[in-house]
Amino acid sequence: MIAEGVDQAGPASPRLSSSPRRSAYGSPACSDSCLSEELVGDLVKCIRTNADCADICTATASVLSRHTGYDANITRAILKACAVACKACGDECARHAETHDHCRVCAEACRRCEQACNDLIASLD
Numbered sequence: 001m002i003a004e005g006v007d008q009a010g011p012a013s014p015r016l017s018s019s020p021r022r023s024a025y026g027s028p029a030c031s032d033s034c035l036s037e038e039l040v041g042d043l044v045k046c047i048r049t050n051a052d053c054a055d056i057c058t059a060t061a062s063v064l065s066r067h068t069g070y071d072a073n074i075t076r077a078i079l080k081a082c083a084v085a086c087k088a089c090g091d092e093c094a095r096h097a098e099t100h101d102h103c104r105v106c107a108e109a110c111r112r113c114e115q116a117c118n119d120l121i122a123s124l125d
Contacts, residue, residue: 028054030093030106037100046092046103053089056082057113076124079117086114 031050034043060082063075090110097104 030102033100033102043096043100046096049089049092050106053085053110056085060117072124076121079121079124083114083117083121086110086117090114 028050031047031054034040034047034050037043040047056078060078063070063078087110090107093103093107093110095103097107
């Protein structure tokens with residue numbers, strides 16, 4: 001018997017599960033680039049937000065990649081956390097996008113991941 005909120009098959013399409021993975025790889029690249037900037041002190045919040053986003057996206061990609069039964073409540077919670085992290089990272093990187101191309105690229109990736117997570121959350125409800 002399957003508990004309430006637990007389904008047999010996972011919800012994620014390959015396109016969606018790759019969105020957190022792309023953000024997880026893009027955020028550290030942005031952090032590394034920020035660390036090489038002359039005024040790195042101005043980018044401390046960006047670096048920290050990138051690290052948080054990468055960690056949450058990595059966990060989300062792992063949960064979404066499982067092909068066995070899933071708990072919709074856990075999936076929804078991690079997708080919400082990922083969307084929040086991507087919004088925060090995207091917002092922070094957008095503040096620096098005109099000056100630093102790596103921040104622009106990261107902000108765009110975060111926005112795509114945030115949207116993909118919100119789309120899947122909507123499909124779960």
